[in-house]
Amino acid sequence: MAAGVVNIRRDVDDKFYRYRMPLLLTKIEGKGNGIKTVIPNMSDVARALSRPPTYPTKFFGCELGAQTSFDEKNDRYIVNGAHDATKLRELLDVFIEKFVLCKSCKNPETDLIITKSDDIIRDCKACGERTGVDMRHKLTTFIVKNPPKTKKSKGAKKANGGDSPTPSANGNHAQSETAAIDAEADGGNSDDELTKRIKAEAAELKAESALAKEDWSVDTSAEAVKARTKALEAQMGTLGVGDDDSDEDADSPYSQLKTWLQENRDELSPVSVYKKAEELGIAKRHKTVQVLGQYLFDENIIAEINKFLPVFAKMVTSEKHQKSLLGGIERLVGVDLPDLTAAIPKILMVFYQGDVLDEEVIQQWGTHVSKKYVDRDTSKKVRKASEPFLKWLEEADDSEEED
Ligand SMILES: [Zn+2]
Structure with a gap:
C-alpha cells in the first residue's frame, strides 16, 4: 500500500x-x-x-x-x-x-439521498439496499440544509442515479428484477430469499476479506524462484503463450495452474490461488483469468465466486481480462458442467455486482455469438441462458434514463 x-x-x-x-x-x-x-x-x-x-x-x-x-x-x-x-x-x-458505509453490507460505495420528509438515506451501489442514517446526529441538519450535489458516481451507469430524492418510485427496482432472474433461472425462489442470500454472501465475503491477513508478498524461497524462472523460460520459449488461445502444452504455466487447481481443489483460498499465479509468473495475464474461470469452480459456483471475488477484483484489470474470464466461464457452463448453464444469469450478476465485469463488456459479449472458446451452438446456448440478466441490465439502464 x-x-x-x-x-x-x-x-x-x-x-x-x-x-x-x-x-x-x-x-x-x-x-x-x-x-x-x-x-x-x-x-x-x-x-x-x-x-x-x-x-x-x-x-x-x-x-x-x-x-x-x-x-x-x-x-x-x-x-x-x-x-x-x-x-x-x-x-x-x-x-x-x-x-x-452501507448499513447492510458495509460497502462504502453509497450515495446520500434526502427524502421529501428530510430523512437521509444511504443508497448502496453494491447491494442495492437503502439504509437510513441516525437522524439524531447533529450533522443531519447540516446535510439536509446542504444536500449533496448530484454527481456522476464511479459506477456511472449503475443503479438508480441519485438525482431524484424520492426513494419510493424505483427503490426496489433492482432487487425485484434480480428476483425475477432468480425465479427464471431456477424456477421460483422468492424475492426475499435471494435478497437474503446475496446479503449473506456479501457478509461472508467481507468476513473472509477481513480474515485474509496472510502475507501476499512474493515468495522468494529458492523453490519459488526456480518455479518462476521456469515459467519465464516457458513463456520465452513458447511462441504466443499468454496471448493466443490454442491449447497449451502440458508444461505451460497455464496448464500447470489448471493441474494445480484440480489437484488442490479442497484447499484453495483466494490467497493461495493468487500466490500460485504469481509463482508461475502469470498473475497479470488475461489468459490466467480464463483458466480460473474454467477450472476454479464446481457446482457451488455462486458461493465460490463470492469467495474468490477478491482474486478476480485484483487480476481482472482490463476489458481483455474480462473477455477472457467470460470465455473461461463459457467453457465451464457450456461444456465442462452443462448443468450450470441455467446459473449463468446469477454468475454474471455476482461478477457484475462485484465490479469485476462491466455492463458494456457483458452486453457486448451477450449479443455476439463467438466460436473463440466453444463451438457455435454452445456459444448460442450460453447466451440464450444469459438473457434474463442482459434484459435486466438493459432495463436498469432505461429506467435511469427516464429519471
Ligand atoms: Zn450495501
Missing part, C-alpha cells in the same frame, strides 16, 4: 480491499484563542468517500463541540482549536461508519 493511503474501512486489514483513501492530515495554525486545525487534504479524503468535504469537517465540529469553517474556493477546511491527527482520524472512522 502506498504511503499515506489507508483502507476506507481501517478495521479491514486486507491488501485486496479496493476502497482506499488518503490518510487524513492536519496542520495546526495560529495560537492562543485563534488556534485552529487545518485539514489540508480534506477534499481528497472526501472525494474518496464521495462526500462533500464540508460533511466530515462539520462532523468533526459536531463531535468536538468546535466551530468549523470552510473556504471551498481555496480548499481550506478548518476546525477551531488544536486537535491531533489521530483523534480526527478516529472521528473520520466514525463518520464513515455513520454516513458512508
Whole structure:
C-alpha cells in the first residue's frame, strides 16, 4: 500500500480491499484563542468517500463541540482549536461508519439521498439496499440544509442515479428484477430469499476479506524462484503463450495452474490461488483469468465466486481480462458442467455486482455469438441462458434514463 493511503474501512486489514483513501492530515495554525486545525487534504479524503468535504469537517465540529469553517474556493477546511491527527482520524472512522458505509453490507460505495420528509438515506451501489442514517446526529441538519450535489458516481451507469430524492418510485427496482432472474433461472425462489442470500454472501465475503491477513508478498524461497524462472523460460520459449488461445502444452504455466487447481481443489483460498499465479509468473495475464474461470469452480459456483471475488477484483484489470474470464466461464457452463448453464444469469450478476465485469463488456459479449472458446451452438446456448440478466441490465439502464 502506498504511503499515506489507508483502507476506507481501517478495521479491514486486507491488501485486496479496493476502497482506499488518503490518510487524513492536519496542520495546526495560529495560537492562543485563534488556534485552529487545518485539514489540508480534506477534499481528497472526501472525494474518496464521495462526500462533500464540508460533511466530515462539520462532523468533526459536531463531535468536538468546535466551530468549523470552510473556504471551498481555496480548499481550506478548518476546525477551531488544536486537535491531533489521530483523534480526527478516529472521528473520520466514525463518520464513515455513520454516513458512508452501507448499513447492510458495509460497502462504502453509497450515495446520500434526502427524502421529501428530510430523512437521509444511504443508497448502496453494491447491494442495492437503502439504509437510513441516525437522524439524531447533529450533522443531519447540516446535510439536509446542504444536500449533496448530484454527481456522476464511479459506477456511472449503475443503479438508480441519485438525482431524484424520492426513494419510493424505483427503490426496489433492482432487487425485484434480480428476483425475477432468480425465479427464471431456477424456477421460483422468492424475492426475499435471494435478497437474503446475496446479503449473506456479501457478509461472508467481507468476513473472509477481513480474515485474509496472510502475507501476499512474493515468495522468494529458492523453490519459488526456480518455479518462476521456469515459467519465464516457458513463456520465452513458447511462441504466443499468454496471448493466443490454442491449447497449451502440458508444461505451460497455464496448464500447470489448471493441474494445480484440480489437484488442490479442497484447499484453495483466494490467497493461495493468487500466490500460485504469481509463482508461475502469470498473475497479470488475461489468459490466467480464463483458466480460473474454467477450472476454479464446481457446482457451488455462486458461493465460490463470492469467495474468490477478491482474486478476480485484483487480476481482472482490463476489458481483455474480462473477455477472457467470460470465455473461461463459457467453457465451464457450456461444456465442462452443462448443468450450470441455467446459473449463468446469477454468475454474471455476482461478477457484475462485484465490479469485476462491466455492463458494456457483458452486453457486448451477450449479443455476439463467438466460436473463440466453444463451438457455435454452445456459444448460442450460453447466451440464450444469459438473457434474463442482459434484459435486466438493459432495463436498469432505461429506467435511469427516464429519471
Ligand atoms: Zn450495501
